[in-house]
Amino acid sequence: MSETVTESYIGSGIVYVNGRDVGNASGVKIDIEQETKEQPNYRGGGGNAAEITKVKSVKLSMTLNDFSNANLALGLRGKVEVLTAGAVTDEVITAILDGLADTAKMIDTTIPPVVTNAAGSTTYDVDVDYVVSAGGIRALSTGAITAAESLKVSYTSKAGNALQALVESGAEVKVIVDGVNDATGKPYTLKFYRWKPSPTSGLDLIGDDFGSFDIEGGVLADSSIVATGKSKFFVRSAA
Incomplete structure (x- = not known):
């Protein structure tokens, strides 16, 4: 059986x-x-x-x-492309008050960026004039940065990968x-x-x-x- x-x-x-x-x-x-x-x-x-x-x-x-x-x-x-960390100096962005001005690369937020006016004569203060994220710089309307102002930002790009x-x-x-x-x-x-x-x-x-x-x-x-x-x-x- x-x-x-x-x-x-x-x-x-x-x-x-x-x-x-x-x-x-x-x-x-x-x-x-x-x-x-x-x-x-x-x-x-x-x-x-x-x-x-x-x-x-x-x-x-x-x-x-x-x-x-x-x-x-x-x-x-x-x-998929490999992204390496590196220093970016004086990248030019245009301020958007309370909005994001994106940077060419992701910002390593553990290393404070330096944001200045176009002439480099004024350095703005983080969390007073702007806030920083991986995507870029957000100028605060309560700070000293004016709308559509040309800024220079120096930062360290974050390692990773891009799709x-x-x-x-x-x-x-x-x-x-x-x-x-x-x-x-x-x-x-x-x-x-x-x-x-x-x-x-x-x-x-x-x-x-x-x-x-x-x-x-x-x-x-x-x-x-x-x-x-x-x-x-x-x-x-x-x-």
Whole structure:
């Protein structure tokens, strides 16, 4: 008598894109679109004499909860540039009273900037004439800076990275899910050989809850896999 084996499933795991851990991913989903061709039965009685179902496309989507520039580059077809810290001297900005005059680079706010008038003869006081943020200088209407005044600001730029959005045509990447079935404790892996993500449909950048964003793309056939019975799209291995 054969034994019936059941295995409940609650999936969790770490998602790697080209070997990079993308951080917390709250969802990974596969969608397979199929196309059926039918040959009607013309011999009486209706129905079909034959039919064939083909895979039209394979889609992989994931919900990412980590807003790193590397992750956003996947969803925005972007390029990530490394920013190095450095001294910026006498960058010219135009004052906007109680509004932000942005600087060319992010300001390291742990190092006080120096803000002067255009001639350099007057040095303004932080938190009296202006406040500073990573984005730039906000002149205070209660201070000595006048509206639309030309200012010079010297500051230290902050190290980090910058995302240049929508500058790439879309890269193909390898995706591996190194997972665990939480219902059984058994490990599994999912390996997608070629994934080409499309730009995300939108990003919620300000809100009162933890953010996430969705990325979807086509899983393409890997023509280098020619062995009989081996998938060109993806493989799932489980203990």
